[in-house]
Amino acid sequence: MRVLNFALAFLLIALVFYFSFSQLNYHWDWASVLKYRQKFVQGWFTTILVSIAALILSTVVGLSFALARRSRFLPLQCFSRIYVEVVRGTPLLVQILIFFYVVADAFHVENRYLVGILTLAFFSGAYISEIIRAGIESVGKSQLESAKAIGLTRAQTYRHIIFPQALRQTLPPLAGQFVSLIKDSSLLSIISISEFTLNAQEVNSFTFSTLESYIPLAIGYLILTLPISIGTRYLERRHRFET
Secondary structure, eight states: OOOHHHHHHHHHHHHHHHHHHOOOOOOOOOOHHHHHHHHHHHHHHHEEEEEEEHHHHHHHHHHHHHHHHHHOOHHHHHHHHHHHHHHHSSSHHHHHHHHIIIIIIHHHHHOOOHHHHHHHHHHHHHHHHHHHHHHHHHHHHHHHHHHHHTOOOHHIIIIIIIHHHHHHHHHHOOOHHHHHHHGGGGGGGGOOEEEEEHHHHHHHHHHOOOOHHHHHHHHHHHHHHHHHHHHHHHHHHHTTTOO
């Protein structure tokens, strides 16, 4: 029954798009775009590599700053809070420009791919830190007091009590943030990183075939983001337990 409902929903969406495109007065020219298929492939793989590196690094950054927000060392708390508020309160596009043309130039970092990955990681890390912090604080104080009563250290409390429960709470928003990070990588085209979006824009400028250039772009991003959503739902089922 579940498969049937999914198939019906997919069929309805497909019919809506089929009707919409059939009413479009547009001359399709896929042949000219297919000549540049290698450019799409190269950009797609570049986006994969940049996204994977940024995903891993942003998770480390987010976890570090989430723990820093709960630190007893007040300067560390303040630094973490300032980082989160500044990053979340400013556009990613501006951050990319400042990191590349100001910060990276000051430290003589010329690798635009490295700067792009670091910028994405620190941008997404601010959101991930708040997601993880919310998950940690969702664990009841009574459980923390019980952990102290049986002699668990702070590290043991996090490892055996807090993190397993926080993981279940943070999986859905983390998946959404990871998907957003992959799509946000398209903004790296502003510093001439040859990722998927920039290459699609170049193909469009070569062929003047707008829809034919951007439809593969949408499909390519969908191929990257769907496994994250599916994998997250699988992990949610694995970590579901009665409370």
